[in-house]
Amino acid sequence: MKRGALICGLAALPVGWMLAAGELGMIGHMAGHMIAVAVAAPLVAWGLSGGRIDSAARWPGIVAPMPMMLVELATVWLWHLPALRAAAHGSPIVLAAEQLCFLIAGWLLWASVFHAPQRMAGIGALLLTSMHMTLLGVLIGLAPRPLYPDMHHAGLAPLIDQQLGGVVMLLVGAASYFIGGLVLLAALLRQKGGAAA
Template sequence: MAYFSVRAMNNPLRCLLACAALCASAEVKAHVLSAAERSAPPVLRWTFEPWVVALLIVSLALYVAGYRRLRARSKRGREIRARQLGAFVLGWLMLVAALDSPLDALSAALFSAHMVQHELMMIVAAPLLVLSRPLAVWLWAFPPAARHRIAAAVRTPALRGLWRTLCAPAVAWMLHAAALWAWHMPRLFEAALASSAIHTLQHASFLLSALLFWWVVFGEGTRRDQSGYAMLSLFTTMVHTGALGALLTLAPGLWYPAYIEPTSVLGFDPLQDQQLGGLVMWVPGGLAYLIAALATGARWLMHRAPATLMPNALPAHRDSNS
């Protein structure tokens, strides 16, 4: 493990090989301990999906490697980069909590736990990861030659055009809204509960659409001075996610019958569990979008204030000299 933490972060290829070895050994260990795990309460187990753990480890290793190279390259901007590193680590930990902690196993038995898992990914981990600016930092983890090849590849007209399209405020908003509403339709949600592949697709669409949505708010929106669009996106998302949460909370019957048996085994009422899950989406979720919208509005007003006041100050200055 020490070899991985010290040497692998300096070489992306070594990082990938070490990560693969780690996942393989952990998978063997999981098979060895399967008998003991079966005797434990199923909802309290830590889950382990090798490919999920591999992606998490590689992403962290590449970010730390890129951060170290950027820090060694220049002393300017170290405070900003340190804050970005903190945002990445915190967002990364939120993904671990959502995807690999006992919360993941509990989400198979309780709808409310499933909603907490989704909210952790979409309104906590995703904005933190966007604020950490991972794409540029990951790029610096590679040697100069590989870095230039990757940069040249992503600058092709096709990829740049696709990226501009996806980062259009209306497109990012619609993709995120579509993922939320479509996957909470009873047929699709129950299909995700019954199939691990569909469940993976559900989580991937939630996380990727959320990353794109928050990138427009905190990334592209900031650079292109589109704070007005960002505020509109945040407020309207707060409204439609709140509406979905209200529908779940106030529904007279169960939307997802697959939860009846596992929820009852744990001693919870399935309808009350659904209502609690709806409240999780309705109240904490809506509050997160509201806070982000207010922060975006405050940033927008502060950036516009000097430009608004300066024309009024210049005539007074000229009058005093005349």
């Protein structure tokens, strides 16, 4: 099962790259980001958990849920500043760095969450991440003017494209972390219920 998750996560990365690099406007840009940070990252982290490349097992004092939640928060918010977004839109090298940052930040957070001794903190970190993804998606979607007017908008009005990009972030990013937190909480409650019986 873990090997299948790893393969699926790695297979999702080129899809995310093509969406982020294509001429699909903010919708494609957001879909590419969300595939890297909220789809591929948890699959790769799960696939590597418990193995030799499990970063949370190797460095539990560093790759811990709350610090990695802050790393992921900083990564997501910084790359959505208009100046950095414009730099990524204008350069394939910067775009690749942006996508890699999303993947690494997501992978480290999810790896820390899957590390069993940190389950409770991991649940909190995922729920907090869902909240900040929701907030950023809402801010982008409800902004009264285009935040990224110079990027290609796939034939849509820039503000409409931006609003739809915010919706993609809400539907994929916020939902992934929220559902992940709930699944881990349910597993923890079942485990505690079984231990008490």
